[in-house]
Amino acid sequence: MIKSRLALCLLLVVLPAFEIVGQNAKEIALVIKVTGGAQIKSGADAWQPLVNGRRLNSGDIVKTEEGAFVAIAFTDDRSILKIRSKSQFQLEGERGELGIKKRLLMTIGQVWAKINPKGAGYRMVTPSGVAAVRGTEFYTIVDADAKMTVIGVTGAVSVFNKVDSVLVTPGKTGTVERGKAPLLTDTVDFVPWADDDETADSIDIEFQDANGVKKKLRLKYQK
Amino acid sequence: MAHKKNACIATLLFASLSLFAQESGIPSPPFLILTPEQDQILPPGEVLIAISVADVIDPASIVLYLNEREVTSSAVVSEYVLTFAAKNLARGAHRIVIAGKNRQGDQLPPLRGMFFIRSDEAPARPRPQFTGRVYAEGRYENICRQNESFAMTGAEFNGRYGELDVRGRVFLTSLEDGDAQPRHRFSLDIEHDLFRVQAGDIYPRYNDLIIWGKRVRGIGAGVNAGPFTLEAVFGQTQRPVEGAVDATTSLLRRGAYGQDLIGIRPSLNFRPVRFGVTLVKIRDDLDSIANGTSPSDNVVVGPDVLLSIDRGRIELRAQAAVSLLTHDTSVGAFSKDDIKDMFSAAVEVPIDPQKYEKILIVNDTTVPLNLKELTSVATAVNLKLHYYRNLLRLGYKMIGSDYFSLANSWLRKDIRGFYLSDRVRLLQNKLYLDFSMERYRDNFSRQGVKPAIDLNSATCAIAYYPGKGLPNVSMSFRSYNRNNGVTEIQLDSLTYGAIDTTDVREDSRQRDIHFQIGYQAPFFNASHYFVLGIIAAIKDDPYDASRLVGYYSQEMTSNVNMLSWSSTYPFPLRTTLSFSTNKNVLGGGASDFTYQSLSAFGEYKFWQNKLSTFGEIRLTQSNNTTWTEAIDVRRNLARLGAQIVLRAQQSVMLETCFITFSATGVASISAYTDTILRMRYEKLF
Known part of the structure; x- marks a missing residue:
């Protein structure tokens, strides 16, 4: 009797939730850049090559190959994700009245996220912990042992698991391993890479020196 | 144990849902x-x-x-x-x-x-960087058994060469006819930070009381020197088209004189203030055709000021202009003595107009006759305030009865009054409240026999767009009153000397109500949008019961009901089904017109949206009953078409449309079928 009530309750709660996700989970993000090999699996479809302009629905799985780079923009507030090679993640989101509530389920790889503070929120879920943000810029690395490393760039990131939580701020690194309390340390020896792709905010100026040799000057500017 | 399971599931559900439960x-x-x-x-x-x-x-x-x-x-x-x-x-x-x-x-x-x-x-070195398009379109049209077919082609380009922005346009049509005004269009526009040169068909916008978008075929130029800007235009607004006469030299068709325009506008821009003066002269070329009537000559001059402060949140625009127009220059310019003779030497003329005929030919058809009466003056002042979610606009305009600018000939004359409007955005731009009122007096100079008419209107509207899952609602109410102050039936002298009664009494009040509700409802894995619209209008005539025979009542009622259902499916199909009815009763029942229309439209795209096909069927029926006749009209339309996007940014569109028309109750109209076939090719660069 209790089991059947439980099942009914579950059905009543979960079914509408599925319905909402189905209706509001289309085109939550867009692939704005692909370099190298990357693939997507959408629903029951087979893996397909990921191309520029591809619309991403909630539940789509993306993996990047060696040397690949993928940039994704969320369609509600232009929050950006940049994913490096040899990464795999599943994108989830629900389009609500205040925007898309975003979630990235990452099993392995490296991602840079710049989340619009005016958006409806973003969570990054890994096997060892969760990073929750409202608006900030940070890097996340998930290694083969599911160890999650969060490096703060701007704003603050709440990194937590069942054991404890830490707040990662600029210059700090949060590390989480399965079943262990998150650790907070100073960031050392980390080279930011998000600006090194073609979408970086820079301009190249070519000029010739007195000997007619062409040289290139790269100016980076800050917004 | 069961409680523990419940708690566990509840925790899991909460944890899952809480991921989506952030605020703000x-x-x-x-x-x-x-x-x-x-x-x-x-x-x-x-x-x-x-x-x-x-x-x-x-x-x-x-x-x-x-x-x-x-x-x-x-x-x-x-x-x-x-x-x-x-x-x-x-x-x-x-x-x-x-x-x-x-x-x-x-x-x-x-x-x-x-x-x-x-x-x-x-x-x-600078390399040209151009984008553009070329297109060609042919239309076969058989309308009311008349062949109205035509073809057109054209090209547009837009680009940059070094520091120059360059734009060009050519439009050619088979409807071009030497016995009518030009229908071909062509233009070249070169712009630099310091200057601008235009040639061909150009549309200068200097001062909207004087010249605003009038086509001029000629040359335009502008120079920027710091805060000083000088703009000028020279060309033809009308080409000469010879009139037609019969053997007795009676005019069968009035010709059009070639009409030349010169415009100049110096301006100073000291932010936040910009000040300019516009001078425009237009003259019909008397020698351009042999058979025409009333060649005109027109000079208009006026200043304009723009004050824009607080990043455009406060904007004040003021314009003024004064005009001189000679309706008929064929008699030439009058001398000082001619004018004295005209006014029986009662006026003192300070200058000899004949000496200034290159500027304006002055004769007895020149208006205004007396500049001091200010009947040829126009002014307009507009204030915009954009604060606290309000967009408030306030304006006044006065156009004199003798104000004429041939470079802006569609300006309504002999009217003055003001308007006030405000739009308020509330609830994160989901709720819009609009209010506006206008008070104008038409024919305010009371020239001629027409009385002045007060035109007063007030509108209020509300629109609510709450977001997904809830219906969008908009409503508006408008009251419009025309009152000429005439309350009695008048005796009027007719041209042949007889006396007749006339009934020009007008104090009508019209009220319009509009209501629309739209609702987006996703079901069957598709997005559907339903719209229901109702418009009702009623016009009262207080003199309805006492109107003279031959003067129809101004009473009117009108009702429009519309329902549409648009669907977008997960596969590339889009459909729209709509139904509308309309009923109008005019002249206090003198005419009763009803109208129904049912239409279905569908669009399906193939090959990753490269091929788009569409079709529409629309069935229309109307009935018009008057005191003397009853006319039933049926009009059925079928439209089919496709557009294919080819390689290299090319596209081809083909559309066919058949309209069957049948009428009963009208001897002159029977049944016929209109046919329209349209084909268009376009290539982007």
């Missing part, structure tokens, strides 16, 4: 450019333009421009995103503009963006 955020703007970023500098190669589209937008209304060229047909428009892959973009700046309407059909403000393509090579 902002509602999505109508459009959001996802890529490129504003002012982003990109390497050469294909550029992905992606724009997020909020669900309040009607996808069918979206238009995308890249460098002033519409590229919507080459873009992929889906439910929430529009993407366009721009190829072969030249080095330099590129502009994006996206516009569209909401599902209520209101035009939304366009969103603009700019990005840059950098060069991987140092440019040795």
Whole structure:
């Protein structure tokens, strides 16, 4: 009797939730850049090559190959994700009245996220912990042992698991391993890479020196 | 144990749902450019333009421009995103503009963006960077058994050469006829930070009381020297078309004189104030044709001021103009003595007008006769305040009865009054409240026999767009009153000397009510949008019962009901089903007109939206009953078409339309079928 009530309750709660996700989970993000090999699996479809302009629905799985780079923009507030090679993640989101509530389920790889503070929120879920943000810029690395490393760039990131939580701020690194309390340390020896792709905010100026040799000057500017 | 399970499941559900349960955020703007970023500098190669589209937008209304060229047909428009892959973009700046309407059909403000393509090579010299399009279209049209077929072709380009922005346009049509005004169009526009040169068909906009968008075939130029700007235009607004006469030299068709225009506008721009003066002279060339009537001569001059402060939140515009018009120059310019003779030497004329006939030919057809009466003066003042979610507009205008600018001939004359309007945005731009009122007096100078008419209107409207899942509602009420102050039936002298009674009494009051509700309801895995609209209008005539025979009552009622159902499916199908009815009763029952229309439209896209096919059926029936006759008209329309996007940014569209028309109750109209066949080719560069 209790089991059947439980099942009914579950059905009543979960079914509408599925319905909402189905209706509001289309085109939550867009692939704005692909370099190298990357693939997507959408629903029951087979893996397909990921191309520029591809619309991403909630539940789509993306993996990047060696040397690949993928940039994704969320369609509600232009929050950006940049994913490096040899990464795999599943994108989830629900389009609500205040925007898309975003979630990235990452099993392995490296991602840079710049989340619009005016958006409806973003969570990054890994096997060892969760990073929750409202608006900030940070890097996340998930290694083969599911160890999650969060490096703060701007704003603050709440990194937590069942054991404890830490707040990662600029210059700090949060590390989480399965079943262990998150650790907070100073960031050392980390080279930011998000600006090194073609979408970086820079301009190249070519000029010739007195000997007619062409040289290139790269100016980076800050917004 | 059961409680523990319940608690566990509840915790899991909560944990899962809580991931989506954060607060705050902002509602999505109508459009959001996802890529490129504003002012982003990109390497050469294909550029992905992606724009997020909020669900309040009607996808069918979206238009995308890249460098002033519409590229919507080459873009992929889906439910929430529009993407366009721009190829072969030249080095330099590129502009994006996206516009569209909401599902209520209101035009939304366009969103603009700019990005840059950098060069991987140092440019040795300026290289042209052009985008453009060429097109050709042929239409076979058999309307009312008349062949109205025509063809047209054209090209447009837009680009940059070094520091020069260059735009060009050519439009050629088979309807061009030497016995009518030009229908071909061509223009070249070269713009630099310091100057601008235009040639061909140009449309100067200097002062909207004097010249605002009038076509001039000629040359235009502008020079910027710091805060000083000088603009000038010279050309022809009308080409000579000879009139036709019969053997007895009676005029069968009035000819059109060649009409020359010279315009000049110096202005000073000391932010936040800009001040300019516009002078325009237009004269019909008397020698350009042999058979014409009333060649005119016109001079208009006036200042304009713009004050814009607090980043445009406060904007004050003021314009004024005074005109002199000679209705008929064929008799030539009068001398000082001619004028004294005309006024029986009762006036003192300070100058001899004949000496200034190059500026204006003055004779007895010149208006105004007396400049001091200010009947040829026009003024307009507009104030805009944009504060605290309010957009408040206040304006006054006065156009004198003798004010004529042949460069803006559609300006309504002999009217003065003011308007006030306010739009308030509330609840995060979900609730809009509008209020406006106008008070004008038409024919205020009371020249001629017509009485002055007071035109008063007041409008209030409310619109609520609560967001997804809830219906959009808009309502408006408008009251409009015309009152000429005449309360009695009058005796009037007719031209042949007889006396007759006339009934020009007018004190009508019209009230319009509009209500519309729209609801988006996703079901069967498709998005559906339902709209119900009702418009009702009623006009009262207080003199209805006492109208003289032959003077129809001004009473009127009108009702329009509309229902539409638009669906967008997960596969590339879009459908719209609509039904509307209309009933009008005019003249206190003298005429009763009813109208019903049922239409079904569908569009299906194949091959990744490269091929778009569409079809429409519309059945229309109307009935018009008057005191003397009853006319039934049936009009059925079938439309089929397709557009295919080919390689190299080419597209071909083919559309056919058949309209069967039948009427009963009218001897002169029987039944016929209109046929329209349209084919269009377009290539973008």
